[in-house]
Amino acid sequence: MDMLYSLFRALIGIVGLLALCWWVSEDRKRINWRLIGAGLLLQFVLAVLILKVSVFRNIVASVSGFFSKLIGFSDDGASMVFGSMPTDIPVFGIAWTVLSTIVFFSAFSAILYHLRILQVMVFAFAWLLSKALKLSGAECLASAANVFIGQTEAPLVIKPYLKSMTRSEINSLMTGGMATIAGGVLALYMSTLGGGDETAMIAFGKHLLTASILSAPAAMVAAKIIAPQTEKVEGQLAFPKNTEYESVLDAATKGTSDGLMLALNVGAMLVAFTALVALLNYVTGTWIGEWTGLNAWVASITDGKFSSFDFSFVVGVISAPFAWLLGVANSDLLVVGQLLGERIVFNELYAYFHFAELKDAGVITDEKSILILTYALCGFANIASIGIQVGGISALEKSQRPNLLRYGFKALIGGMVACYLTAVVASTIQSTIL
16 A cells, blocks of 8 residues: 555656646647657666666666775875864864865866766767667767766767757756766765765765666656757767867866866855855844744744744745655655755755755654655756856857757756656655565
8 A cells, every 4th residue: 555655646746747847848739748758768767777676786886886985085185185184173074075075086087088988988878868769969968978977067078069959959958967966076975975884875875876867868858848859950979089188197187176176166155055044044033933923833833843934944835845746754845845945046065965964963764755855956956057057058159058048947947857756766666666
């Protein structure tokens, strides 16, 4: 009975999320439902293979274990610079993790890219998407690249094709970037959610890797409902032969520099967004909650999970319907909704760190809620990413700026839906006998 209820909730969630994309679609009559069905089927098959078939499950576990080892190597590099200070003084914990992990992974990824190892993995996954979904070569390459690298680096893979890409392809490019995360921050979230325990890091790493893979076809499903393809496109897959690095040493040094800038940006965002949330909570909780008496009411109806009528509570209420669609337990709807809202309003970085705090504090204990959040937050679908993508991609091809501006907010919705579809599918398969 519990399994049937879980499957029923999953079906409602999938239909509800697809309905949202249909509601914002620019041409509902031209939606290719065969493509949509193929995309959902591909996501389901990949989820079953990765989560339930031992061979594929072991491969993902091995990759996650490798990432865990790499995190240890980055700690060795950090200890060379910082010594034991970050582990002795808690205030340096995030700086240790952020700087060492992101900088090292950026350099390592650049080396893999120069040696064309990364290209081979991207091309293999792009071929799978191309055969299953019959999409253009450019958007398949971009979608596959987003699984391994970030939303700002993936467009570089298809730079020669940007000028000729249609509006639907541009929407797919942006949606794919919103729906996945980069390898460097993936390692950071493994470390954060695992709490320093290697077994826990590997366990969360498996789910984060799975989320990145499953969100690629989900992003194409959402994107092609929102902006159906009406023009003829080039389906041939061809990886650009040019490389931006002259040697392995050049790749390592440039990757390190890029990683340092990213790490500093991540640290700055954590400082700014944590302070901003505290400010908003103070303003709403003190000026509205206390004056109206809503603080006591909120504390009573949430069993103490929220102590006041503040910004975090409001975000939780607004996003609670999405939490329900994902299959979250009723007791966790507001807390999970809060984290989902924080990812959209701020970013997944802040949401994952807050998620780890709530999990460690015992506020979120339900295993399915933890699993759903691990998948649902795994993407760059936030308001700031609109500006990042418009600025970054238009710098590569100025002629596409009108399309980038046109689809910025819709791509955000598509990326959010893709992450949520992945959370529904993965958590349902994980918790049933399928």
